[in-house]
Amino acid sequence: MKTDELISLLATSAAPVPAHAVGRRFAMALGMGIVGAALLMLMTLGLRPDLLQVATEPSFWMKLAFAACLALAGLVATERLSRPGVRVGFAWAAMAAPVLALWLAAAIALLGAVQEERLDLILGNTWKSCPFNIAMLSVPLFIATFWCMKDLAPTRLALAGASSGLLSGALSALVYALHCPESAAPFLGVWYVLGIAIPTLAGALLGPRILRW
Amino acid sequence: MERTHPRDARFTEAESRLHELLVLGLGGDSAAYHGFLKALGAHLRAYFRKRLFQRPDEVEDLVQETLLAVHNQRHTYRSDQPLTAWVHAIARYKLVDMLRARASREALTDPLDDELEVFAQSDTDAADAKRDLGKLLDTLPDKQRLPIVHVKVEGLSVVEASKLTGMSESAIKIGVHRGMKALAARIRGMV
Numbered sequence A: 001m002k003t004d005e006l007i008s009l010l011a012t013s014a015a016p017v018p019a020h021a022v023g024r025r026f027a028m029a030l031g032m033g034i035v036g037a038a039l040l041m042l043m044t045l046g047l048r049p050d051l052l053q054v055a056t057e058p059s060f061w062m063k064l065a066f067a068a069c070l071a072l073a074g075l076v077a078t079e080r081l082s083r084p085g086v087r088v089g090f091a092w093a094a095m096a097a098p099v100l101a102l103w104l105a106a107a108i109a110l111l112g113a114v115q116e117e118r119l120d121l122i123l124g125n126t127w128k129s130c131p132f133n134i135a136m137l138s139v140p141l142f143i144a145t146f147w148c149m150k151d152l153a154p155t156r157l158a159l160a161g162a163s164s165g166l167l168s169g170a171l172s173a174l175v176y177a178l179h180c181p182e183s184a185a186p187f188l189g190v191w192y193v194l195g196i197a198i199p200t201l202a203g204a205l206l207g208p209r210i211l212r213w
Numbered sequence B: 001m002e003r004t005h006p007r008d009a010r011f012t013e014a015e016s017r018l019h020e021l022l023v024l025g026l027g028g029d030s031a032a033y034h035g036f037l038k039a040l041g042a043h044l045r046a047y048f049r050k051r052l053f054q055r056p057d058e059v060e061d062l063v064q065e066t067l068l069a070v071h072n073q074r075h076t077y078r079s080d081q082p083l084t085a086w087v088h089a090i091a092r093y094k095l096v097d098m099l100r101a102r103a104s105r106e107a108l109t110d111p112l113d114d115e116l117e118v119f120a121q122s123d124t125d126a127a128d129a130k131r132d133l134g135k136l137l138d139t140l141p142d143k144q145r146l147p148i149v150h151v152k153v154e155g156l157s158v159v160e161a162s163k164l165t166g167m168s169e170s171a172i173k174i175g176v177h178r179g180m181k182a183l184a185a186r187i188r189g190m191v
Helices: A003-011 A021-044 A058-081 A091-112 A115-123 A130-150 A157-176 A185-210 B006-026 B030-051 B056-072 B083-109 B114-120 B123-129 B133-138 B142-153 B158-165 B169-190
Strands: none
Touching: A003 B030, A003 B056, A003 B142, A021 A058, A021 A130, A021 A157, A058 A091, A058 A157, A058 A185, A091 A115, A091 A185, A115 A185, A130 A157, A130 A185, A157 A185, B006 B030, B006 B083, B030 B056, B030 B083, B056 B083, B056 B169, B133 B142, B133 B169, B142 B158, B142 B169, B158 B169
16 A cells, blocks of 8 residues: 555544544543542542541541552653643653652651651551552453553553553552551551552553554 | 745745645545645655655655655544644654664664665656555455545545445555555555
């Protein structure tokens, strides 16, 4: 087939592209992913029983704010990485900021605590399961995000994969926070960050294989 | 002091002309879209020819693959974005992808490079290596191939193609859309 023939083939009755096609795709994928993660959380882990009481405590909201800010920055970065020729720009800094803020809060909490309490602040009661639960809840989100990216056009595949993984991990942490009984910044700074790092790393490794177009 | 090279002026002109055509095309104006693809094809040919001067026979394959990619991924273009940046990122991605695939293939099959390379570049070899999208199209399943053949090749309307094949109108539209994606996937599979 000659190139001119291909061009005619492509141009004939090329359907109009709906406005905000990329945004809609993300909205649909993340909506389904969040519902999937929430159902998985309710079925396997359950809400924390004292959710209504802790909903008045600032530390609970700090935890949600951390995950939400990271997810938002991850969404901006992923959306930018999904379109050719668009720079990620300030989204890099926006992804680092919530983590750095959390670590700062963790450092302050650790410095303010007496020696014997420090390890408890870091390990809490659930450090063994926390990162794996976040990674588990990120699976439906990870699939949804990659399904979304598959339809778009990332040109830096490892970065796009990592960013998609971070987005799924951060949203997963947001869902997990409704189950998780921990709220100390040192705990979150280690185990939440680790839990989000697992899908991020998986995304970086899988991106070049799955996202090729 | 502001300098305007003739090259810069040509570049700006091409950018704004192509941008206008593409935006019209995204809105459903197929004549404008045709003009966009045609002009883009010429730019891509020059771009790849400069970078693949050792493999002139692969230039046209890459032009076609990139045009198909631009078409399939056209919803990722936002009209407030410089068109050059978008097109360049796609062309560069396709070029790197092709070079990488070739490097890994040659590493597997061609351990004795330099001297044999001279013979590998004969004319008949080039003709054999040329990919025929028409043949690839024939390998698609009927529910994708027929809509493409009737709507895109023969230029029938969706309604006419639907009557002719007995498929529903939405099945025709989906068939064309998925078929073009499948065609791009077939190209990737054989690179």
